[in-house]
Amino acid sequence: MATATYTVEGMTCGHCVSSVEEELSDVAGVTNVDVDLATGQVTVTSSEPVDDTAVRAAVAEAGYTLRD
Amino acid sequence: MATATYTVEGMTCGHCVSSVEEELSDVAGVTNVDVDLATGQVTVTSSEPVDDTAVRAAVAEAGYTLRD
Numbered sequence: 001m002a003t004a005t006y007t008v009e010g011m012t013c014g015h016c017v018s019s020v021e022e023e024l025s026d027v028a029g030v031t032n033v034d035v036d037l038a039t040g041q042v043t044v045t046s047s048e049p050v051d052d053t054a055v056r057a058a059v060a061e062a063g064y065t066l067r068d
Numbered sequence: 069m070a071t072a073t074y075t076v077e078g079m080t081c082g083h084c085v086s087s088v089e090e091e092l093s094d095v096a097g098v099t100n101v102d103v104d105l106a107t108g109q110v111t112v113t114s115s116e117p118v119d120d121t122a123v124r125a126a127v128a129e130a131g132y133t134l135r136d
Contacts, residue, residue: 012080012081013081013084016083019083
C-alpha cells in the first residue's frame with residue numbers, strides 16, 4: 001500500500017471536494033482519497049505507488065491545479 | 069410571463085451555480101434561471117409569478133440562503 005499527499009489549488013466548496021475525490025478515485029490502483037478543503041491537502045492511498053502525472057491529470061480533469 | 073430577481077448567499081463556484089439553477093428549475097412554473105456567481109444575483113423567469121416561499125425553499129434545498 002502507498003500513501004501520497006498533494007496540495008490542490010482552487011477548491012472552494014464541498015462540490016469541488018467531491019469532484020476531486022471522484023476523479024482521483026478513478027485513477028488505477030487508488031483505493032482511498034481524503035480531501036481537506038480548508039488546506040487543499042489531498043491524501044491518496046493506493047495499492048501501488050501512483051504516478052504523479054496521473055494524479056495531476058485527474059486533478060486537472062476535475063478542474064483544479066496540483067501545486068508543484 | 070413573470071421575472072423576479074433574488075440574491076443568493078454562499079455560492080462560491082460553478083458547482084454551486086449549477087445546484088441553485090437545478091433546484092430553482094424544479095419549482096413549478098419556472099421556465100428559466102440565470103445565476104451571476106460574482107454578485108449572487110439570481111433571475112427567475114416563470115409562466116406565472118412564483119411564491120417567494122417556494123424560491124426560498126429551493127435555494128435552501130441547494131444548500132444556500134436567500135438574502136432577505
